[in-house]
Amino acid sequence: MIRGTRKALGYVGASFVLLLGWHVLALVLDSPALPSPAAALPVFVELLPVLWEHTLISLARVLAALAAGTVLAVPLGLAIGRSRVADAIFAPLIFLTYPVPKVVFLPILLIFFGIGNASKIVLIGLIVFFQILVSARDAARNTPENAVLSARSLGAKRFEIARHVVFPAALSEIFTALRVSIGTAIAVLFLSESIAGTDGLGWFIVDAWGLINYPRMFAGILAMAVLGVLLYEAVDGAERLATRWRAAERSS
Amino acid sequence: MSFLSFNAVDFTYQGSDRQVRALDGFSLAVGMGQPIALIGPSGCGKSTALLLAAGLLQPTGGSVLVDDRLLARPRVKTSLMLQDSGLLPWKTAEDNVALGLSLRGETRRDARTRAREALERVGLAEFARSYPGELSGGMRQRAGLARAIALDADLLLMDEPLSALDALHREDLQNALLDLWRRRRHAQVLVTHSIEEAVFLGSRIVVMSPRPGRVAAIVDNPDMGRDDYRSHPDFYRTCASVRRLLEAEGALHFAPGAPS
Numbered sequence: 001m002i003r004g005t006r007k008a009l010g011y012v013g014a015s016f017v018l019l020l021g022w023h024v025l026a027l028v029l030d031s032p033a034l035p036s037p038a039a040a041l042p043v044f045v046e047l048l049p050v051l052w053e054h055t056l057i058s059l060a061r062v063l064a065a066l067a068a069g070t071v072l073a074v075p076l077g078l079a080i081g082r083s084r085v086a087d088a089i090f091a092p093l094i095f096l097t098y099p100v101p102k103v104v105f106l107p108i109l110l111i112f113f114g115i116g117n118a119s120k121i122v123l124i125g126l127i128v129f130f131q132i133l134v135s136a137r138d139a140a141r142n143t144p145e146n147a148v149l150s151a152r153s154l155g156a157k158r159f160e161i162a163r164h165v166v167f168p169a170a171l172s173e174i175f176t177a178l179r180v181s182i183g184t185a186i187a188v189l190f191l192s193e194s195i196a197g198t199d200g201l202g203w204f205i206v207d208a209w210g211l212i213n214y215p216r217m218f219a220g221i222l223a224m225a226v227l228g229v230l231l232y233e234a235v236d237g238a239e240r241l242a243t244r245w246r247a248a249e250r251s252s
Numbered sequence: 253m254s255f256l257s258f259n260a261v262d263f264t265y266q267g268s269d270r271q272v273r274a275l276d277g278f279s280l281a282v283g284m285g286q287p288i289a290l291i292g293p294s295g296c297g298k299s300t301a302l303l304l305a306a307g308l309l310q311p312t313g314g315s316v317l318v319d320d321r322l323l324a325r326p327r328v329k330t331s332l333m334l335q336d337s338g339l340l341p342w343k344t345a346e347d348n349v350a351l352g353l354s355l356r357g358e359t360r361r362d363a364r365t366r367a368r369e370a371l372e373r374v375g376l377a378e379f380a381r382s383y384p385g386e387l388s389g390g391m392r393q394r395a396g397l398a399r400a401i402a403l404d405a406d407l408l409l410m411d412e413p414l415s416a417l418d419a420l421h422r423e424d425l426q427n428a429l430l431d432l433w434r435r436r437r438h439a440q441v442l443v444t445h446s447i448e449e450a451v452f453l454g455s456r457i458v459v460m461s462p463r464p465g466r467v468a469a470i471v472d473n474p475d476m477g478r479d480d481y482r483s484h485p486d487f488y489r490t491c492a493s494v495r496r497l498l499e500a501e502g503a504l505h506f507a508p509g510a511p512s
Contacts, residue, residue, distance in 0.1 A: 150338030153306050153326050154352035154403075164351060168342040245342045249385030
């Protein structure tokens with residue numbers, strides 16, 4: 001409870017600082033392209049129902065992509081990290097494809113999956129997939145050998161070692177990768193929604209830009225920030241639940 | 253009759269660019285219910301011998317037998333305790349102790365109940381739901397012992413289990429180990445760096461030669477396990493003879509009076 005209050009206060013304080021900076025910047029620039037928060041915030045409040053709808057649409061896309069990417073990448077990455085044969089086959093493939101920015105596939109994905117949800121989810125999922133795949137592989141390679149020995153001495157077979165040792169040992173690194181991918185995921189979400197489609201926050205922002213309605217555009221940007229915070233907090237909460245033993249370790 | 257036997261065991265670690273011969277013609281027999289201690293210079297293959305006895309490594313030459321059977325994989329009634337206790341940090345003490353049982357096919361509930369009983373036996377009843385990170389080093393090792401108790405182990409293998417503890421906790425745990433052995437009479441192999449620990453807990457003390465490891469000498473210690481052994485003159489005498497043997501193996505480079 002205390003932690004929750006402290007966190008809320010932190011968000012309030014940080015918001016205040018950011019709004020102040022924004023206000024000063026708007027005064028200095030004195031351009032219609034950067035309305036002051038005093039102009040944007042009322043629009044944000046007024047548009048809340050509409051913004052909420054678009055936020056939910058965007059959130060659903062990102063969540064679906066995160067879930068699909070993670071569910072596919074974790075077992076594969078762990079397997080590659082633990083098996084020399086799998087590593088010999090897949091590692092070169094990963095190293096060749098990992099550095100390619102997946103955004104470049106957006107046009108192709110649009111052709112194959114249309115301008116609806118599917119193309120966006122596949123693109124974001126692809127990015128998440130690779131980031132988590134690489135992290136899961138590295139984490140699995142660094143599994144504490146003593147823990148593996150101990151489990152094997154208790155009679156654990158390959159799958160049981162994966163379940164009781166490799167997977168829990170890798171969890172923290174997987175969550176770190178997930179948190180990093182959220183930043184990229186939101187950026188790509190914006191891009192894919194702004195290029196094609198008729199809904200989602202990315203579309204809303206670019207649509208307002210086209211209408212030269214800057215307060216409306218900034219209301220969309222604010223909603224995007226809220227979306228980001230929601231996702232970070234969700235991942236944070238999931239991590240705390242999944243790695244309770246770490247908190248126990250820290251508090252002792 | 254021997255319960256665990258190493259018969260002319262060779263073991264070579266296959267590195268990517270070189271081979272390391274850890275054991276060379278290592279032979280040793282441990283009787284049923286017999287506690288022995290393995291001591292020797294660093295890198296003499298003590299830990300390798302232990303992993304072979306656990307069935308986690310296969311010898312490159314010779315054979316390892318437990319209970320008259322060639323050891324091809326870890327066996328259910330062997331319990332291994334490592335320096336860091338081998339507890340999984342992401343499982344509570346109770347779940348750690350229960351893991352071996354549920355891997356054996358026991359139901360979750362039975363495994364839990366037995367784990368709790370075992371933790372109670374080592375005085376950790378109220379820490380059943382604690383994670384290893386919340387326990388002290390000594391408590392972690394006691395949880396490791398609870399694992400052996402829960403598994404009803406007839407062979408307990410320990411790789412320097414107490415080396416990370418301070419002197420008082422170490423003595424406390426040594427007493428706990430002795431107590432456990434006196435009650436259960438399991439065969440036991442304790443790998444240690446400490447001469448006193450070897451003499452306190454080994455009815456035979458096996459001194460190993462530097463790499464590649466071989467049995468250099470065996471010191472019989474028939475008084476092991478008797479009350480107040482630690483303060484008995486025989487205890488010091490046995491320690492002294494083990495120390496001399498280790499000096500002869502070059503394990504103690506800075507021994508007083510040793511030629512430099």
